[in-house]
Amino acid sequence: MDLTLWQYQFRFIMLGDSTVGKSSLLKRYTEDLFLESINQTVGVDFYVHFLEVEPGVRVKLQFWDTAGQERFRSVTRSYYRNSVGGLLVFDMTNQDSFDHIKEWHAEVCDRVQPHTVLFVLVGQKSDRDAEGERVVSREEAEKLARQLGVPYVEASARTGEGVRDVFELLTRRVYQGLLSGEVELLEGWDGVKCAAPHALQLQRANLAQPSTASKNNKKCCA
Numbered sequence: 001m002d003l004t005l006w007q008y009q010f011r012f013i014m015l016g017d018s019t020v021g022k023s024s025l026l027k028r029y030t031e032d033l034f035l036e037s038i039n040q041t042v043g044v045d046f047y048v049h050f051l052e053v054e055p056g057v058r059v060k061l062q063f064w065d066t067a068g069q070e071r072f073r074s075v076t077r078s079y080y081r082n083s084v085g086g087l088l089v090f091d092m093t094n095q096d097s098f099d100h101i102k103e104w105h106a107e108v109c110d111r112v113q114p115h116t117v118l119f120v121l122v123g124q125k126s127d128r129d130a131e132g133e134r135v136v137s138r139e140e141a142e143k144l145a146r147q148l149g150v151p152y153v154e155a156s157a158r159t160g161e162g163v164r165d166v167f168e169l170l171t172r173r174v175y176q177g178l179l180s181g182e183v184e185l186l187e188g189w190d191g192v193k194c195a196a197p198h199a200l201q202l203q204r205a206n207l208a209q210p211s212t213a214s215k216n217n218k219k220c221c222a
């Protein structure tokens with residue numbers, strides 16, 4: 001399989017306090033590795049992964065892994081605008097990191113206007129739940145997710161549990177948004193790139209005519 005070929009490119013940004021495990025999530029997803037001692041991110045790091053969202057449709061995912069530390073905020077802010085997806089990450093053993101999620105969400109939404117970013121809320125370090133170290137319950141996190149209008153997923157970069165779900169959920173959400181027209185391809189915006197915009201227009205047109213499709217299906221199956 002030629003991994004350089006892709007039909008779409010999505011840019012995602014990792015958001016959340018320092019040490020919640022943003023870089024660890026990306027390392028697990030892109031390299032299937034976990035490091036007990038991993039360097040704090042300085043400014044912004046960059047990761048790439050390819051995902052087939054449906055047979056023959058390969059998406060190149062570009063991740064901006066931002067530093068959670070406040071002193072890097074002026075650098076990381078410049079990456080918000082050209083992202084189509086955002087992972088709002090907190091550590092379920094760290095109450096402050098959960099309390100700050102609303103601020104991360106508001107900060108990004110304010111700065112990307114008129115664009116929108118599709119989010120997923122991630123409760124990280126689920127392996128520590130078994131050790132009785134969880135301080136943010138699933139119910140609390142789900143309540144916040146409902147308030148923000150985003151899906152919630154729990155994950156552990158250490159064990160790998162839930163990690164693929166996190167990234168695949170967001171990728172599929174953006175892909176569906178593209179097909180439905182909720183996500184637009186705009187001049188001068190790098191959140192999404194499409195190798196064949198004409199093919200996307202055709203797919204959108206087909207989706208917009210379900211009655212024709214079902215009529216054709218009936219004919220075909222009769």
Ligand SMILES: Nc1nc2c(ncn2[C@@H]2O[C@H](COP(=O)(O)OP(=O)(O)OP(=O)(O)O)[C@@H](O)[C@H]2O)c(=O)[nH]1
Nearest residue numbers: 018019020021022023024036041068125156157158
């Ligand atoms: N138990 C456990 N520890 C984790 C998990 N994910 C990350 N860690 C640990 O948490 C610490 C911080 O992880 P990082 O991935 O560097 O956190 P970060 O959010 O990228 O931090 P910044 O780069 O400073 O913003 C490291 O010691 C990791 O080994 C996890 O799922 N479970």
Ligand SMILES: [Mg+2]
Nearest residue numbers: 022023040041
């Ligand atoms: Mg990091």
